[in-house]
Amino acid sequence: MMHASIDLILAQGMLGLNNGVFYAMLSLGLAIIFGLLNVINFAHGALYMVGAFVALICYSYLGAWLGLAGFHIDFWAALIVVPLVVGCFGIVIERTLLRWLYRFDPIYSLLLTFGIALVLQGLFSNFFNMSGTPYPGQPAALRGIVDLGFMIFPKYRLFVIVFSIVVCAGTWLFVERTRLGSYLRAAAENPDLVKAFGVNVPRMVTLTFAFGTALAGLAGVLAAPIYSVSPVVVIGGMGSIMGAIVSGLALGLIEGVTKVVYAPASNTVIFVLMAIVLLVRPSGLFGRAGE
Amino acid sequence: MSVTENAVDHMSSPSAGEGPVEKPAGGGRRGGRGITDKGMNRFFWILLIVLGLTAPAYMYPVFAMQLMCFALFAAALNLLLGYTGLLSFGHAALFGGAAYITGHVVKVWGFPPLPGILAGTLFAVALGYVMGALAIRRRGIYFTMITLALAQLVYFLALQLPFTGGENGLQDIPRGHLFGFIDLNQPLAMYYTVFAIFMIGFLIIYRAVHSPFGQVLLAIRENEARALSLGYDVSRFKLMAFVLSAGLAGLAGSTKAIVFQFASLTDAHWQTSGEVVLMTLLGGMGTIFGPIVGAVTVVALQHDLASAGSWVQVIIGGIFIVCVLVFRRGIVGELLRLVRRG
Numbered sequence: 001m002m003h004a005s006i007d008l009i010l011a012q013g014m015l016g017l018n019n020g021v022f023y024a025m026l027s028l029g030l031a032i033i034f035g036l037l038n039v040i041n042f043a044h045g046a047l048y049m050v051g052a053f054v055a056l057i058c059y060s061y062l063g064a065w066l067g068l069a070g071f072h073i074d075f076w077a078a079l080i081v082v083p084l085v086v087g088c089f090g091i092v093i094e095r096t097l098l099r100w101l102y103r104f105d106p107i108y109s110l111l112l113t114f115g116i117a118l119v120l121q122g123l124f125s126n127f128f129n130m131s132g133t134p135y136p137g138q139p140a141a142l143r144g145i146v147d148l149g150f151m152i153f154p155k156y157r158l159f160v161i162v163f164s165i166v167v168c169a170g171t172w173l174f175v176e177r178t179r180l181g182s183y184l185r186a187a188a189e190n191p192d193l194v195k196a197f198g199v200n201v202p203r204m205v206t207l208t209f210a211f212g213t214a215l216a217g218l219a220g221v222l223a224a225p226i227y228s229v230s231p232v233v234v235i236g237g238m239g240s241i242m243g244a245i246v247s248g249l250a251l252g253l254i255e256g257v258t259k260v261v262y263a264p265a266s267n268t269v270i271f272v273l274m275a276i277v278l279l280v281r282p283s284g285l286f287g288r289a290g291e
Numbered sequence: 292m293s294v295t296e297n298a299v300d301h302m303s304s305p306s307a308g309e310g311p312v313e314k315p316a317g318g319g320r321r322g323g324r325g326i327t328d329k330g331m332n333r334f335f336w337i338l339l340i341v342l343g344l345t346a347p348a349y350m351y352p353v354f355a356m357q358l359m360c361f362a363l364f365a366a367a368l369n370l371l372l373g374y375t376g377l378l379s380f381g382h383a384a385l386f387g388g389a390a391y392i393t394g395h396v397v398k399v400w401g402f403p404p405l406p407g408i409l410a411g412t413l414f415a416v417a418l419g420y421v422m423g424a425l426a427i428r429r430r431g432i433y434f435t436m437i438t439l440a441l442a443q444l445v446y447f448l449a450l451q452l453p454f455t456g457g458e459n460g461l462q463d464i465p466r467g468h469l470f471g472f473i474d475l476n477q478p479l480a481m482y483y484t485v486f487a488i489f490m491i492g493f494l495i496i497y498r499a500v501h502s503p504f505g506q507v508l509l510a511i512r513e514n515e516a517r518a519l520s521l522g523y524d525v526s527r528f529k530l531m532a533f534v535l536s537a538g539l540a541g542l543a544g545s546t547k548a549i550v551f552q553f554a555s556l557t558d559a560h561w562q563t564s565g566e567v568v569l570m571t572l573l574g575g576m577g578t579i580f581g582p583i584v585g586a587v588t589v590v591a592l593q594h595d596l597a598s599a600g601s602w603v604q605v606i607i608g609g610i611f612i613v614c615v616l617v618f619r620r621g622i623v624g625e626l627l628r629l630v631r632r633g
């Protein structure tokens with residue numbers, strides 16, 4: 001009996017971890033954008049959705065649109081193509097819209113991204129009434145299940161967990177350990193000084209925004225075959241990069257475990273946690289002091 | 292770039308030297324040529340009262356009542372956003388929460404509408420106190436995100452608590468009798484009751500803004516550090532503004548529950564919080580009449596475009612983008628600027 005309930009908690013924990021990696025990728029993107037641009041990207045959830053839909057379009061519709069029967073971009077290619085597409089979209093947003101608001105109060109940027117989120121959501125529900133359309137492109141290699149000892153787990157979900165953790169870790173290494181990453185950290189600290197050293201900060205801002213949105217797009221591709229998370233608004237991503245990753249994972253885990261202990265509370269517990277995090281440790285991207 | 296700015300500089304004011312700033316009490320320039328601020332104010336007051344009294348003659352009363360509920364809601368938000376410089380993204384929880392409480396008190400407990408509205412408003416005051424007390428511990432974007440997180444909490448509670456009716460919401464809330472003898476099922480009786488509630492709420496806001504209390508709020512918006520150094524208990528004033536704004540948002544929500552006879556999840560959804568921010572922004576934040584103009588514009592737009600389905604969302608989002616980029620003063624803010632120039 002005891003054994004069974006521990007298994008249950010472990011099983012829910014794994015499912016929670018599965019959600020957690022999505023939260024982690026999304027809040028990582030948010031954290032990077034917030035750190036350099038001081039913008040809370042309300043459109044992040046919408047861009048994630050865009051990622052999922054672009055993956056679907058690539059697989060199911062693109063061939064027909066181009067008049068090439070049988071042509072499609074499969075899942076593996078989509079993992080590269082879709083983040084690029086969404087990232088380019090991010091560049092457009094930053095260059096044409098966000099750029100003009102940096103000199104004003106950050107709440108205007110927040111409201112702008114809120115407007116973008118509304119437009120994207122509206123457009124997608126207009127053009128693509130496919131919220132219920134399953135993504136057919138799940139690769140054969142990832143179908144089926146694996147036995148983890150304490151539970152049987154779908155291969156695909158395991159792949160998602162491993163892949164996302166690799167992406168998150170890679171991003172962390174990039175920011176913390178590379179030369180370009182150090183420019184990024186410096187610019188978050190003091191953009192004018194970094195500019196004075198001859199670094200093209202506006203371009204860096206653009207690329208950072210693009211990278212953050214690309215992460216959202218990538219999460220969208222990964223989610224397309226399973227639809228496991230519905231990102232209303234992800235309010236995390238205000239802590240450090242590591243904080244964003246860890247808190248995203250923790251969020252998923254706690255949500256999963258709460259489902260076992262007291263299911264109805266699993267939604268509310270997320271926001272309780274977020275409020276607590278915001279109140280107790282609202283430090284900036286690279287551990288700047290909170291306000 | 293905003294990253295470089297000192298936190299205190301931009302946190303204290305949403306307008307940051309650029310946005311809409313209504314001249315404080317007294318109505319601005321006196322004795323100048325042409326129309327003055329005071330003249331504008333008087334014009335708006337007369338317009339408001341005349342339109343309010345005559346609306347049922349040429350308007351569908353339920354629609355007019357919807358306008359007033361949202362106008363009051365936006366005006367309540369403006370007290371925080373426009374006059375104190377605090378952006379709350381959680382006001383829908385107060386609006387929707389109050390609607391649920393009113394619905395429950397009237398429908399299940401069988402109270403008359405007025406105590407129901409009072410209960411809803413008091414609930415919003417209490418909830419606003421908790422939300423405000425937590426949120427004012429942080430500034431700027433963090434403040435906003437805390438209000439959003441707490442509002443999401445309320446939203447999911449509303450989704451799951453047994454008495455709210457989950458996805459269906461609370462339906463068939465009886466309108467009942469005001470003071471025991473005025474039948475609110477009569478459209479005109481309901482309309483003028485809502486008008487009275489709206490005017491009371493709006494007068495409270497008007498008085499609050501044009502009082503020493505309102506001046507302190509403006510001081511906090513313009514320069515929080517200086518207000519603090521002058522000896523004002525900034526946190527207390529912020530909290531008071533939040534609670535007042537919450538109560539009035541609750542009043543609007545409770546009234547809406549009685550008018551439409553239902554309370555739904557939409558009222559408490561974060562997009563509603565966003566819409567009410569849009570109303571305030573579009574009309575002109577920090578202007579007394581701006582939120583009313585903004586609310587009327589947005590609600591009328593939603594009404595006219597109802598057949599267009601989710602295009603409404605695209606258009607609303609588009610307006611949001613345009614407003615934020617080029618139209619930060621809002622309709623009334625631009626009017627005031629023209630008047631001041633002329």
